[in-house]
Amino acid sequence: MEDLEHCILPPDRIEEAATLAAAAFDDSPIYNVICGPTCESTFRQSFLQWLFEHNFRQRIGTDVNRCVLDSDGKLVAFFMFVSPDTPDVSLWDMIRAGMLTGLFKFGFGVTKRLVTIKEKYECIEDIVLKKNEYKPIYRLERMVVHPKHQGKGIGSIALKHNLKDADDKDLQVMLSTQEERNVRFYERLGFKVVHTSILAGHTNWVMIRNRKSMTSST
Numbered sequence: 001m002e003d004l005e006h007c008i009l010p011p012d013r014i015e016e017a018a019t020l021a022a023a024a025f026d027d028s029p030i031y032n033v034i035c036g037p038t039c040e041s042t043f044r045q046s047f048l049q050w051l052f053e054h055n056f057r058q059r060i061g062t063d064v065n066r067c068v069l070d071s072d073g074k075l076v077a078f079f080m081f082v083s084p085d086t087p088d089v090s091l092w093d094m095i096r097a098g099m100l101t102g103l104f105k106f107g108f109g110v111t112k113r114l115v116t117i118k119e120k121y122e123c124i125e126d127i128v129l130k131k132n133e134y135k136p137i138y139r140l141e142r143m144v145v146h147p148k149h150q151g152k153g154i155g156s157i158a159l160k161h162n163l164k165d166a167d168d169k170d171l172q173v174m175l176s177t178q179e180e181r182n183v184r185f186y187e188r189l190g191f192k193v194v195h196t197s198i199l200a201g202h203t204n205w206v207m208i209r210n211r212k213s214m215t216s217s218t
Contacts (some may be wrong), residue, residue: 004154006161009065009078014056017067017078022048024144029178029202034113047106051114052142056080058089068158070149077158079143084136084171117200121176128174128195128206137208138166140175159189166211173209178202 009017022045025031035044059065064086068077103111129137145155166173175191177183183193183205191207198204 003071004076004157005069006158007067007069008063009056009067011060013067013075014065015053016075017056017065018049018053020075020078020146021052021142021144023147030117030200033200033202034117035110047110050102050105058093062086066162068154075146076149077145077154079158080139080141081162081165082139082141084138120199121204124195124197124199124204124206125176131194132172132208136171138171138173140173155185156189163189163209170211172211174206176204176206178204183207
């Protein structure tokens with residue numbers, strides 16, 4: 001395995017991370033619903049680039065945006081690791097950060113579906129957190145690995161390295177996915193499905209990992 005550097009994403013590389021995430025989530029069921037069934041990939045890519053860039057910039061000044069760089073300093077993996085101490089990003093926060101421009105840039109329909117699905121997801125998340133007795137918990141979001149580096153175990157290595165933060169604080173980690181292949185990947189890292197529901201017509205799995213429950217499988 002090549003030398004890898006695990007670090008906080010530098011602010012000047014947010015656009016690069018957004019581009020990587022936009023490409024990775026282009027075929028995501030939920031984002032296809034948000035953009036509309038007839039939208040072209042170029043439109044969806046433009047929307048995701050804009051959405052993720054705003055999303056990542058809202059976390060500047062925290063340790064949420066995490067990445068893996070290779071020996072040449074190239075971005076090979078990125079994800080958001082949100083600690084329970086990190087304030088939630090409200091709809092008002094999103095508007096103040098410029099999200100309202102999406103209404104004019106991408107249309108009312110896309111913006112409305114984005115807000116509606118966000119609200120529905122928050123309801124699902126609250127059900128899970130309530131069942132979990134609202135214990136402090138990390139959230140894992142936007143996990144992506146550069147296509148040229150996929151299949152090398154970099155995703156597993158990156159997560160194991162950073163999941164130690166949660167272990168050190170004796171905290172759980174939660175994530176959601178709408179792709180079954182991701183469920184199998186995260187199960188190998190110790191996550192377990194705790195809630196299954198339908199979100200925007202697609203299955204949504206919520207998974208939680210308890211402290212130091214990772215297996216040795218990669």
